Amino acid sequence: MSPRAAPIVFGAALLLAGFSAQAQDASAERGAYIFHAAGCETCHTDTAAKGAPLAGGRPLKTPFGTFRTPNITPDPTHGIGTWSEADFVRALREGRAPNGDHYFPAFPYTSYTKLTDADIKDMRAYILTLPAVAKPNMPHELGFPFNIRLGVMAWKWLNFTPGPLPAVAGKDEVWTRGRYLVEAAGHCAECHTPRDRLGGLVTSKWMAGSADGAEGESAPNLTPDPATGLGEWSEEDIAFALKLGMKPDGDSLGSLMAEVVENGTSKLTDADLAAMAVYLKALPPIVHKP
Ligand code: HEC
Ligand code: HEC
Numbered sequence: 001m002s003p004r005a006a007p008i009v010f011g012a013a014l015l016l017a018g019f020s021a022q023a024q025d026a027s028a029e030r031g032a033y034i035f036h037a038a039g040c041e042t043c044h045t046d047t048a049a050k051g052a053p054l055a056g057g058r059p060l061k062t063p064f065g066t067f068r069t070p071n072i073t074p075d076p077t078h079g080i081g082t083w084s085e086a087d088f089v090r091a092l093r094e095g096r097a098p099n100g101d102h103y104f105p106a107f108p109y110t111s112y113t114k115l116t117d118a119d120i121k122d123m124r125a126y127i128l129t130l131p132a133v134a135k136p137n138m139p140h141e142l143g144f145p146f147n148i149r150l151g152v153m154a155w156k157w158l159n160f161t162p163g164p165l166p167a168v169a170g171k172d173e174v175w176t177r178g179r180y181l182v183e184a185a186g187h188c189a190e191c192h193t194p195r196d197r198l199g200g201l202v203t204s205k206w207m208a209g210s211a212d213g214a215e216g217e218s219a220p221n222l223t224p225d226p227a228t229g230l231g232e233w234s235e236e237d238i239a240f241a242l243k244l245g246m247k248p249d250g251d252s253l254g255s256l257m258a259e260v261v262e263n264g265t266s267k268l269t270d271a272d273l274a275a276m277a278v279y280l281k282a283l284p285p286i287v288h289k290p
Pocket of ligand 2: 181182186187188189190191192213214217218219220221222229238241242247252253254255256257260265276
C-alpha cells in the first residue's frame with residue numbers, strides 16, 4: 001500500500017466500524033422491544049430468590065417434574081456468550097442446542113419458532129448488551145422417562161412444526177400483527193390452550209383456556225365465547241388489561257399473568273396491544289370453562 005493510501009483506507013475502516021456499531025445499536029434497540037414482547041425475562045430470572053436478570057435457576061413446575069431455567073446472559077462460560085448467531089437462531093427456531101441436543105418444550109420454542117429471523121437476531125443483539133453473570137446452571141429435576149432428551153425428539157415429531165407463521169389470505173395488517181404478537185412472541189397459547197397427556201397443545205381448543213396451565217394454574221378461555229370466554233370484553237378492555245394488569249371489573253390479574261403483564265405486555269405500544277385485542281376478538285368462539 002502506498003503511504004498516501006494508508007490513511008484513506010484507515011479512515012474508511014473507521015467509518016465502516018462506525019456504521020456497523022450504529023447498525024448494532026439499532027438492532028439491539030429493536031431486539032429489546034421483541035424481547036419484552038416475548039417475556040424471556042420471566043422464566044430466565046429467579047425473581048423469588050432475587051436472582052440476577054437472565055441468570056436462570058427459576059424453578060418451573062410441570063406434571064413431568066421441575067425444570068430449572070438456564071443462564072442466558074452473555075457470560076462465556078455459564079451463559080450464551082460464545083454462541084454464534086446461528087446457534088441462537090437454531091435454539092429458538094428448532095429447539096436445539098449448539099451440540100444438537102433437543103430442548104424440552106418447557107422452553108416455549110413451539111411458539112418462538114414462529115418469530116421472524118430478523119426478530120430473533122435483534123433479540124440476541126439486545127441480550128449481548130446486558131451484563132454477563134457467572135452463575136452455573138442447575139440440573140432439571142425430572143422423573144423417568146421424562147429425563148431422557150431423546151424422548152423429546154419423538155415429542156417434537158408429534159407436536160412441533162418449526163418455521164415462521166405463514167401469511168393468511170384476506171387478513172389485514174392489524175390482525176396479522178396481533179396474531180404475530182400473540183402466537184409467536186407472547187406465546188399466550190402455551191398457558192391458555194389445554195394440553196393432552198403428553199403435554200402437546202390441543203389445537204381444537206386453541207386459546208380456550210387450560211385447567212392445568214403453567215405451574216398448575218388455571219388459565220381462562222380467551223376466545224370470544226360470551227359465557228366462558230372474553231365475549232363480554234371489548235377490544236379496549238383487553239388492551240387495558242394487557243397494559244395495566246386490571247380486568248374490566250377492577251380485579252387485578254393474578255400471579256403468572258401479572259408477570260406476563262409486568263415483564264411483557266405493559267411495555268408494548270398501544271397500537272400493538274390493540275392489534276392483539278383484534279386478533280383475540282377474531283378467534284372462533286369455543287365454549288370451554290377450564
Ligand atoms: C416458560 C418459560 C420460558 C420462557 C418464557 C423462555 N424460556 Fe428459554 N428456556 C426455558 C427452559 C426450561 C430452558 C431449558 C430447556 C432444556 O434444558 O431443554 C430454556 C432454554 C433456553 C436456551 C438454551 C440455553 C442453553 O444453555 O442451552 C436459550 C438460548 C433460551 N432459553 C432463550 C430464551 C429466550 C431468548 C426467550 C424469550 C424469547 C426465552 N428463552 C423464554 C424456559 C423459558
Ligand atoms: C405463564 C402462563 C400465561 C401466559 C404465557 C399468558 N397468560 Fe394470560 N393468564 C394466565 C393466568 C394464570 C390467568 C388468570 C389470572 C387471574 O385469574 O388472575 C390469565 C389471565 C388472562 C386474561 C384475563 C382473562 C379473564 O377472563 O380474566 C387475559 C385477557 C390474558 N390472560 C391474556 C393473555 C395474553 C394476550 C397472553 C399472551 C401475551 C397471555 N395471557 C399469556 C396465564 C398466562
